[in-house]
Amino acid sequence: MSGGSTQTTQQVQLPQYMEDLSKYATEQAMKGSQIGFVPYIGPDVAAFTPMQQAAFDGTNMAASAYGMPTAATTGLPQPTTYANGMQGYSSYPLYQQSLASLQKANPTQYGLLAGYSAGMPTK
């Protein structure tokens, strides 16, 4: 059949190693997206040191000697002792409590958010 024409086209042709790299990167991105939010469970704030506690006690002794009110404790919770003996406070329990409050107050939102975070506590 006569009357045909020839059309010239251009197409991008990636090298094979680039295709492999793109595919690998996509796979890694998909895996990474499934990790979700990873909370930090370790200490956030260093606890008061024994020297500071001694100073607090001294202040209380001074106040008591002069008939002024004293504070039996700092009002802080008992600190956690970590592997190296250091004592500190972690925000993780408060974070868990906030999640539980959200789950109770708005379970739908919580469920949607939890879907993005594989490691998210279910409680």
Place this chain on the structure above:
Amino acid sequence: MMTPTQTTQPVMAQPNVFGTSSGALNTGVGTATGVAGYQPMMVTPGSMNTQAYMNPYQQQVTDVTMQQMADQQAQAMNTLDAQASAAGAFGGSRHGVAMGESMGQYADAQANALANLNYSGYTNAQNMAMQGALANQQAGLAGAGLNLNAANTLGNLSNLGFGQGMAINNQQMTQGAQIQAMNQALIDASKAQYAGFTGQPAQSLAMLLGGAQVPTGSTTTGSQTYNPGLFDFLSLGMSF
């Protein structure tokens, strides 16, 4: 390792400095209050016990003096009698007048002597009583001054003790804060490493995406035979 609730105890049995300071303050205030209410002894004639200072031997002194004057009077009377006898006038009226005159003079002299003795005795007692009262007044004032000085000293010692205690307290607070800051730095460092671990997937992906950029000049050119169909003719017609 000590827990935050443990504190080191003083090596020696040193009393609580704040207790000592507050005790000194209270004692000083009490002492100063006492001094403020101090009323010095008023030295008035009525307040002096003059009788206590009277010479306990006053009567003996008076008696001896009167006795001596009586003896002198007797001797004078004897002399007068002798003179009257020598003049042959003993027992006469002139002798009697002379005796009466002499006795009267001695009576006056005795009365004057007695009055002077009593006066000097009482005046001496008054002076002694006055000196004693003034001495007591000065002793009272001196005591009040000592008490006031003691109150001032106690106040100063109270300030000194409180200041020393607070200085130590502040030093402990400063050193404790330095230790806490080091602990916080360790926590922050560990958190940074943890963030590096948990952020590694994103970091790796970013590196992969950076390496997967499409390089320029990778286009290829090709040709192919194309047989136009009905729609190609229609579109060709519409272009005119």
